Amino acid sequence: MSLFVQKYGGTSVGSIERIEAVADKVAAFRAQGHGMVVVLSAMSGETNRLIDLAYQIQEKPDPRELDVLVSTGEQVTIALLSMALKKRGYDACSYTGGQVKILTDNAHTKARIQSIDVERMRVDLDDGKVIVVAGFQGVDDDGNITTLGRGGSDTTGVALAAALDATECQIYTDVDGVYTTDPRVVDSARRLDRITFEEMLEMASLGSKVLQIRAVEFAGKYKVPLRVLSTFEEGNGTLISLDEEDNDMEQPVVSGIAFNRDEAKLTIRGVPDTPGVACRILAPVGGDNIEVDVIVQNISAVDGTTDFTFTVHRNDLSKAREVLERASAELGAREVITDDKIAKVSIVGVGMRSHANVASRMFNALGEDNINIQMITTSEIKISVIIDERYLELAVRALHSEFELSEKER
Amino acid sequence: MSLFVQKYGGTSVGSIERIEAVADKVAAFRAQGHGMVVVLSAMSGETNRLIDLAYQIQEKPDPRELDVLVSTGEQVTIALLSMALKKRGYDACSYTGGQVKILTDNAHTKARIQSIDVERMRVDLDDGKVIVVAGFQGVDDDGNITTLGRGGSDTTGVALAAALDATECQIYTDVDGVYTTDPRVVDSARRLDRITFEEMLEMASLGSKVLQIRAVEFAGKYKVPLRVLSTFEEGNGTLISLDEEDNDMEQPVVSGIAFNRDEAKLTIRGVPDTPGVACRILAPVGGDNIEVDVIVQNISAVDGTTDFTFTVHRNDLSKAREVLERASAELGAREVITDDKIAKVSIVGVGMRSHANVASRMFNALGEDNINIQMITTSEIKISVIIDERYLELAVRALHSEFELSEKER
Numbered sequence: 001m002s003l004f005v006q007k008y009g010g011t012s013v014g015s016i017e018r019i020e021a022v023a024d025k026v027a028a029f030r031a032q033g034h035g036m037v038v039v040l041s042a043m044s045g046e047t048n049r050l051i052d053l054a055y056q057i058q059e060k061p062d063p064r065e066l067d068v069l070v071s072t073g074e075q076v077t078i079a080l081l082s083m084a085l086k087k088r089g090y091d092a093c094s095y096t097g098g099q100v101k102i103l104t105d106n107a108h109t110k111a112r113i114q115s116i117d118v119e120r121m122r123v124d125l126d127d128g129k130v131i132v133v134a135g136f137q138g139v140d141d142d143g144n145i146t147t148l149g150r151g152g153s154d155t156t157g158v159a160l161a162a163a164l165d166a167t168e169c170q171i172y173t174d175v176d177g178v179y180t181t182d183p184r185v186v187d188s189a190r191r192l193d194r195i196t197f198e199e200m201l202e203m204a205s206l207g208s209k210v211l212q213i214r215a216v217e218f219a220g221k222y223k224v225p226l227r228v229l230s231t232f233e234e235g236n237g238t239l240i241s242l243d244e245e246d247n248d249m250e251q252p253v254v255s256g257i258a259f260n261r262d263e264a265k266l267t268i269r270g271v272p273d274t275p276g277v278a279c280r281i282l283a284p285v286g287g288d289n290i291e292v293d294v295i296v297q298n299i300s301a302v303d304g305t306t307d308f309t310f311t312v313h314r315n316d317l318s319k320a321r322e323v324l325e326r327a328s329a330e331l332g333a334r335e336v337i338t339d340d341k342i343a344k345v346s347i348v349g350v351g352m353r354s355h356a357n358v359a360s361r362m363f364n365a366l367g368e369d370n371i372n373i374q375m376i377t378t379s380e381i382k383i384s385v386i387i388d389e390r391y392l393e394l395a396v397r398a399l400h401s402e403f404e405l406s407e408k409e410r
Numbered sequence: 411m412s413l414f415v416q417k418y419g420g421t422s423v424g425s426i427e428r429i430e431a432v433a434d435k436v437a438a439f440r441a442q443g444h445g446m447v448v449v450l451s452a453m454s455g456e457t458n459r460l461i462d463l464a465y466q467i468q469e470k471p472d473p474r475e476l477d478v479l480v481s482t483g484e485q486v487t488i489a490l491l492s493m494a495l496k497k498r499g500y501d502a503c504s505y506t507g508g509q510v511k512i513l514t515d516n517a518h519t520k521a522r523i524q525s526i527d528v529e530r531m532r533v534d535l536d537d538g539k540v541i542v543v544a545g546f547q548g549v550d551d552d553g554n555i556t557t558l559g560r561g562g563s564d565t566t567g568v569a570l571a572a573a574l575d576a577t578e579c580q581i582y583t584d585v586d587g588v589y590t591t592d593p594r595v596v597d598s599a600r601r602l603d604r605i606t607f608e609e610m611l612e613m614a615s616l617g618s619k620v621l622q623i624r625a626v627e628f629a630g631k632y633k634v635p636l637r638v639l640s641t642f643e644e645g646n647g648t649l650i651s652l653d654e655e656d657n658d659m660e661q662p663v664v665s666g667i668a669f670n671r672d673e674a675k676l677t678i679r680g681v682p683d684t685p686g687v688a689c690r691i692l693a694p695v696g697g698d699n700i701e702v703d704v705i706v707q708n709i710s711a712v713d714g715t716t717d718f719t720f721t722v723h724r725n726d727l728s729k730a731r732e733v734l735e736r737a738s739a740e741l742g743a744r745e746v747i748t749d750d751k752i753a754k755v756s757i758v759g760v761g762m763r764s765h766a767n768v769a770s771r772m773f774n775a776l777g778e779d780n781i782n783i784q785m786i787t788t789s790e791i792k793i794s795v796i797i798d799e800r801y802l803e804l805a806v807r808a809l810h811s812e813f814e815l816s817e818k819e820r
Contacts, residue, residue, distance in 0.1 A: 069489035072482035079479035
């Protein structure tokens, strides 16, 4: 028999009817003899409702009290699911984060899990009980309630699976798995049966928002097999696991195409190319808590100056521009130009490691559709390009086809 | 400086605006240098909303899980009030029942407090913090969340006041104190400045529903001065305290007039008057969990039979009648008659102890208004009569006047 940790998100427990449906699913697994630990989010909308109450009182709600407040959302759903399981004749017991001693640091609203005491849960599992745990929350050393930040229930699920050495951590959500790319852009996008932790991290951070990044990192670190699947449809979802080198199936070169249009580009032109100039440009930007993504610097021109380009989130563009104008004046650069009509497209795949010419295939495919590449960055399992955002869909489709990701092309 | 425990009910914290108003009140006390512990109920309506969710799932919700569920209501209000106090520049810290170790037995949904660990609260009080505690809840020995039953927040307040040896436990509610009788019946009903625990118990159990009986018992047992006052109006409310014999003001004979019309009367006539007959009539009634209030048995008639009369809650009348019909048949009694058009009127006062003729003054006052007395019971500080419910208001007014309880008569 296996031990499964299943996490259901807010939409999955958004009403009494849906909680009953989750109880059916959990009961079916338990009926097969599996040990079951269930992690729940708050009913969809509830966390926002609570946060809204806090903001009606304080412009910047006290973080400790905010955690006391919002942690009630999950406490409601765990009680209700336990009742629904008992109604079905299955013994069940709900626990808050504090009750199963999910110990965290004291960084309220964004705490990190430090340890979990599994003793009580082991006893319950041995007794055949279904354990229902409130996601997203823990307690610090002094017994103060903490929360893990938005989406933290995924992390709770993975942490429990790691602590209990579970067979698999299953994340139930409103999509049926991880896709080769966004099906709204490419009709023939295909659900991946499996993907590695590394690939998932690159996909997630690039905009395929299925799982919380921290949960994937956590699962990778503790080697917890992670499965994403739909609460509302049958199916095996996508298994996120270690890269098994002895996999007898040949790895595809590229696993998926990620993209986003959240970024804006800033270029400082005609900067004297002296040692330390990159730092003198970027340090003030980082100092203002602006996150920089892609950075490109070209070799110097014949006049001894260089151009320096980077991207930031579009929301940070005006702030970044101010900082950069000041730096430009200090450095005696020629000008600062910005562009927020850009998009980033990435191909991701562990297969790249052992395949040459992946980059040239990518650039060629884009070139054939007359898509101009503005910036390029690469990592071992990912190549990203910045292009004019008007060509985003065209680029994604071209790459999806080039790397034969569609259902019909397998 | 004093230490006050203040409890605010659901109506007092029923909206963000009202929570802000409570924060103003608490802050004003704290600003005078008093130590402050605040106990809160859930926002009005919230507990019912949560219970309703449970009943949508289980016909008879699991008590352990019901406690997990409903205890979230108070957790929301304590966080919000702490935020409102911090906004006003007062340091505050919220605690659930479990966090301040309000240890109870494991009788879910109606648990009883066994102990409170005040160590953490003492540290906070020394630091000048306002402590905001979730009412109505605790934890059992195994860390399971328990609740004290409806209205249990009053009990939490009194228990905290006892454990912390507070100057006074102040119960803020939507009435401004305890009255000589219901002002809706007697215009000139007067708010009592003070009343003894014993009197309050008699008043409360007889229908002046201001405080939870258990809280009053608890306060009496631990000699915690208890004050009932209005959240919404200024005033000193009513202080409920020990009977101070050395009070230099003369005690009034009667402190108040209580009444209710929740009861129904059952009479079994022509019962052979043999030893043990009372038990043979009442045991089956009690065995069916029907609570019996007033019991009267007259001396035997010349034929050696007697009449036996008692009252029950009107909701239990038909069930009680069935039980009594069976007993009547077994005992060979003449008949069973019932009447649900009755009311109970009581005069309450510790002054009765030292005044003769209180009963005859009561009966005389009723007689002058031609009100027939159907049953009488007495205790040391209370005399109750059962009358036709049509005469209830008339009786209350007559007694209120007879014992000079009105404002103008003082």
